[in-house]
Each structure stands twice: as C-alpha cells, then as structure tokens.
Amino acid sequence: MRLWLQDLIKFFKNNKNFFSMFLNIFLIATLFISFLYSLSRTNKLILVPSCQFEENLEYEATANVGTFITDGEEPTEDEIITFFNELFSTRNKAFLTGNVEELYKFYDKSHTYSQYSLLHEFKRIAYLRDWANERAITFSTIESTPKIKDLKINNGTYSIVLSEEYKFKYFYKDTPDIINDFGVVLLHTVDLKRVGNSFIVQKDYYLDCFQEGLKDYKFDLTEKEIPLTKFKTYNINFNRDSLNFDSNKIYDRKAAVNYANKYCGISWANDKSKGYNSNYYVYTASCGNCTNFISQCLADKTEGGKLKQDKTWLYKPKSSKPPTVSETWVNSSKLINYLLNNNRCNLINTGNFEILMDSFPKIQPGDLISYNINNSVEHSAIITGFDNKGYPLVNANSIDKYQIPFDLGWSNDDITFSLLSITE
Numbered sequence: 001m002r003l004w005l006q007d008l009i010k011f012f013k014n015n016k017n018f019f020s021m022f023l024n025i026f027l028i029a030t031l032f033i034s035f036l037y038s039l040s041r042t043n044k045l046i047l048v049p050s051c052q053f054e055e056n057l058e059y060e061a062t063a064n065v066g067t068f069i070t071d072g073e074e075p076t077e078d079e080i081i082t083f084f085n086e087l088f089s090t091r092n093k094a095f096l097t098g099n100v101e102e103l104y105k106f107y108d109k110s111h112t113y114s115q116y117s118l119l120h121e122f123k124r125i126a127y128l129r130d131w132a133n134e135r136a137i138t139f140s141t142i143e144s145t146p147k148i149k150d151l152k153i154n155n156g157t158y159s160i161v162l163s164e165e166y167k168f169k170y171f172y173k174d175t176p177d178i179i180n181d182f183g184v185v186l187l188h189t190v191d192l193k194r195v196g197n198s199f200i201v202q203k204d205y206y207l208d209c210f211q212e213g214l215k216d217y218k219f220d221l222t223e224k225e226i227p228l229t230k231f232k233t234y235n236i237n238f239n240r241d242s243l244n245f246d247s248n249k250i251y252d253r254k255a256a257v258n259y260a261n262k263y264c265g266i267s268w269a270n271d272k273s274k275g276y277n278s279n280y281y282v283y284t285a286s287c288g289n290c291t292n293f294i295s296q297c298l299a300d301k302t303e304g305g306k307l308k309q310d311k312t313w314l315y316k317p318k319s320s321k322p323p324t325v326s327e328t329w330v331n332s333s334k335l336i337n338y339l340l341n342n343n344r345c346n347l348i349n350t351g352n353f354e355i356l357m358d359s360f361p362k363i364q365p366g367d368l369i370s371y372n373i374n375n376s377v378e379h380s381a382i383i384t385g386f387d388n389k390g391y392p393l394v395n396a397n398s399i400d401k402y403q404i405p406f407d408l409g410w411s412n413d414d415i416t417f418s419l420l421s422i423t424e
Contacts, residue, residue: 075194080160081146083192083199088144088164094125095142098226107201108193109221117204122226123217124210130230131213131408135391136173143167149187157202158192164206165267172236172389180387183266183402184209209399212373213411234353238360238390250424253366256297256305257384263296265400276397277303280315281323283330284398291332292325293397294368294380298422305366307424313338333377336370336420348419353407359419360392368420369394369406375416381406 087106094100100122108114132139143166150161166184171177191203208214219226261269263277276282280296283289295315298307309315313335316324328334339345345368349359363383369392371379381394385403393403407417 075158075199077148080148080151080158080192080199084146084162084164085144087201088146091121091125092142092144094121094226095128096139098125098129098228099224100125100226101224104221111202113191113203114201115221117201118221119219120204120208120214122219122221122223123214124208126217126219126226126229127210127213127409127411129226129228131411132170133228134230134232134234135236135405136233137170138173138176139168139170140179141167141169156193158194158199160188160190160192162188162190164188167268175388178388182393182404183264183269183400184404185265185400207399208409209401209404210409212371212415213409215412234357236389236391238357238386251298251307251366251422252305253364253422255303256366256382259300259304260293260297260382260384260395261402262303263293264395264402265397266402269402279317281317281325288330289397290379290381291335292330293395294332294382295329295335297366297382297395305422307344307422312342332370332380335380336368336377336418339368339420339422344424345420345422348421350418351416353411353417356417356419360390363392363419363421367422370418370420371410372416372418373412374414377418 090102090106094103103118103121107118109118128139131137145165145167147163147165148160149163152159164186166186167181168183169179169181171179186206186209188204188206190201190205192199193202262274265275267275277296277300280292283292295313296304298305299309299313299315300306312326313328314324314326315329318324328338340347348362348367349356350372365383365385367383369381369383370377371381379396379398381396381401383392383406384395385393387393387405392406394406395402396404410417
C-alpha cells in the first residue's frame, strides 16, 4: 500500500498539469452536487414578490390583478387596460357607424381563433344596427368599462379574464330629446400577444347577450363597412305614461323591481346597486343564474316581492354550506310551469316580437318574460320598466342586464316569448 502511494505521489509531481486539471474537475463536481442538493431542499420557486400568491406559481408565472411578474419588460395593468379601452372604443364606434376598418389592427388574421373572434364582432355590429333600424332607434353613445379579473402569463401569452360593463344610450328618431339607457356586463376570456408597445388579440370568447340573433350574418374579413340589411320599421308607441306598480294582495311589485335593480350586477344601475345578493348562492357556473335571480326577486322576504315559498319552490340557506334549493327555484322551464300550474301567474300571450306588440300594454313591472327556443323555455327575465315609447325593459342574470329592451339579442326565427303576469 505504501509503495502504491509513493508511486502516485511521484506521478503527480512529474505531471503537474494533469494534477491541476483533476483538481478543477473535482471542484466543479462538488459545486454542481451542492447546487442540486439545494434545489431538492426548495419547495417552491417564488416569482412574485408576495407570499399570498405562492400556491399558484409552481408551474407557470401567474399573477392576480395588480401583481405582475418582476421583469422590466412585462406590461403593467394600466397598459393592458389602455389596450382594451382602445379596442372597445373602436368597436363601439363601429356599432354607431358601421365602419370596421380600424378593428382589424387589434386581431391576428393569421390565427384561427382570432379570426373567429373578429368575425363574431362583425356579426354583433351588424345585428345591433339592424335591430335598432327596425325600431327607429338611434344609439347616441355606447361606452364600455373593462376590468381585469384574472391574469396568467405563460410563454409570452397573456391569458386574461376581463369584465366589460356596457352603458348604451339611445333615442327614438321622433323624440330625439328623450334619452333612454340600459346596461350589460360581459365576461371575456382573452388571450393577448405582445406586439411592440401594444398587444394583439389571439382569442376572445364570451357568453354574448346578442348570441341568439346572429345566425343569419356571414362575413369573410374583407369588409370595410357593415351594411344595414333589415329595413322593416315597427311602430313602437304603446302610450304608457308612467310605471304602474299596482300591488297584488301578496306580491309587492315595486319591491321586486327595486330588488332586481339593486342586485342586477350593473355598477351604475342606481345608487343602491350592490352586485349580487350575498345571501344567495350563485349558479352561473352550473345551470345559469337567471332563474335563481328571478326567484329571488319574486320571493325574497326582506327586499323582494315576498311571494310565499313552498316545498316545490324553495330556497333554504345554510351558513357556510351549499343551500337546500329546489330545481324549480333555478330552472326556467320548471319555474314557469310551476307558476302556471299553481295559478300564481297568467299567460298573457306567446309569440314572436310582432305578435306580442298588442300585448305590451297589458304587462306591469314585476311581471315575467320567458324566452323559448323551438318552444322550449331557455331563459327568463323580470320586467323592470318601459322606455319613453312603452317598450318593455327587463333585468336578468347569467349575463347581467339592467333595463335592456326585452328582445335585444333574441331575434332568430326559432325564438318566441311568453308574457306572464303574476296574480297573487
């Protein structure tokens, strides 16, 4: 053994360069092993300077609103909002004028999802302009307010959940001094790509308040102007001078309407607007929230219409747990059938817009409208008022709506409406 060590020492003395190289390799290997050991002792890699977001950051760079990845090249929230303000303002101007030339710059025409999103905007522009033209309505202003709900950044794509709160103002051509308004909130799921100092839309999906009126419109993304295609003008004048809040024996119509305005989800609706009522579960992600909202308006004992619940139509809250709720409370078709079968409402009329026109003077605030596709109830809303021509206005949920003309977005040939008067 001693002889072997003497030979090894003699070898290193005669080969100093080899000894130096061996020592360097040994040091590098030691450092690398130490680095791997340190990684194995680190549970999570923190990319955002706030511990409250740690659970979201294991596999991708994620940020909640107001918190962005700590890289000088990443955009601020203000930059993203500025982009959406410009996009929505340009789109809203196209609603008024029909000119869509400026919209192309916001979308990536080489990207299939972006093409789909732009085509959808063209259809919406065409539909709203035709709908207004048939009713001799002129929109004076259309405003949108964007608000970022969630943001994720992954491989250069900004995936954003964004609410867009609209405020539409309109007048009739023969009464230009009387302005009516209504509101809608849409929830967008958007993918953006950074291009220079701005962005481009790669995807924009949302549940659209105009969806059931778009099927007849076709475009090919070469258009500069969206033409009017419907010219029949309805005589919209129902001579309703003021709201009629005649109370039934039980049903408090005025309270039901006030409830619908307060909890419709539109921030500017009135000075008491509170979003949704936190005493009730929200069903938007499952079966939709429209019927849950209508049931609240009709039955809430504290602020709503105070209709009595029973074992078939029931909502029983539970603290910190899902409530006990009947299917009739949250399903439009079942609610309408229940009200009719138990003589809690009367059917005034069913049909398309033109058929119903003669029936509009028969309905009151607090009555209901059901929306039927191929004779199947798909949606419901509560009548909350009338514009200066007596046009029925409704509030609804799932897509939040405040005093919107009742048929706007529901114009396909397979759609009918049912007018229902609460009798109790």
